[in-house]
Amino acid sequence: MKSLIIVPTYNELENIRRLLPELMALDPDIRVLVVDDNSPDGTGKLADELAAENERLSVLHRPGKLGLGSAYVAGFKYAIRQDVDCVFEMDADFSHDPAMIPRFLEQIDSCDVVIGSRYISGINVVNWPMSRLLLSYFANIYTRLVTGMTIRDTTAGYKCFRREVLEQLDLDEVRSDGYAFQIEMNFRCWRKGYRIREIPIIFVDRRSGTSKLSRGVINEAVWIPWWLRLQRLLRRM
Template structure:
């Protein structure tokens, strides 16, 4: 909301612990500004698995969660839980808060799903994700179940929500 109120044309989301390389911001920007994407996702899975320093269990959980999301939603996005994204302002202006219910990692999925349902062009840009060197993950069983069941709930709700651009 703050970025929209300030009138920024592009709004970015990324991890602040350097898991996402700030140098890749330019690549996301170019995908939106030069190549016509409305949403550019820094994807860990568009060209294989590009994750450094994660335990295998975490890589597999994230990778298979993205497959699950693709199966349930029919979105073609390979990294549905990615948190490294460039949105054109118009996309965020058209996603109504009522369309987004999740608070954990499911939030990432719902934002992409709403943009997809609204017909925005979404592209994935390959990145290398490096796990944080400091701090701890917020991943928990509760967050995992919210994402798992939240995807089904989101898909069912989508039959009753009218996705329409302003």
């Protein structure tokens, strides 16, 4: 399987210095796309330097911090123009263990979307403050109740899509940007009847750099599930 791993970045200099070589070393059929939002710390520049040395690594530069959701949409549009069979979402900060990539690839053979889930075998989150864990955990229960989706970890950001899924979704219609982006993508896939499978991962909080979680991101995750429910009622999704 040829795959493309999309890594959105904003100020992840020290992380990508280690992460990108590690991803490239996994398998010659793996390509990586960094989507950088003009990080002030020079992440984009380092990514360019690494890309100059490796033809399997590419970089998409955007003019400023435009949000995670639109970074992925830009990456997805890039991906479906390439010769790849599946497309990954992955954080740059090592919360997502690169060693799990082969597990995703094993599963994507027999389904359409694979989600690396923190909540299917107990709670597999390491080093998060309790407040953050509770927020995430209850956000997932809330989303299940409001939308009717049965996914256990619907805000997870370590995922793999078959390319056909991304080709069939209306990427220009996707409106949410933070954790809600993950919820909306899952909802769109679920409504289209795609086979979604969760596999357990262990999520470890970042050691380097800072989180970009904000109030706005949380607010969005509160109302988007209701908007999705409405879209479903109106049969628009």
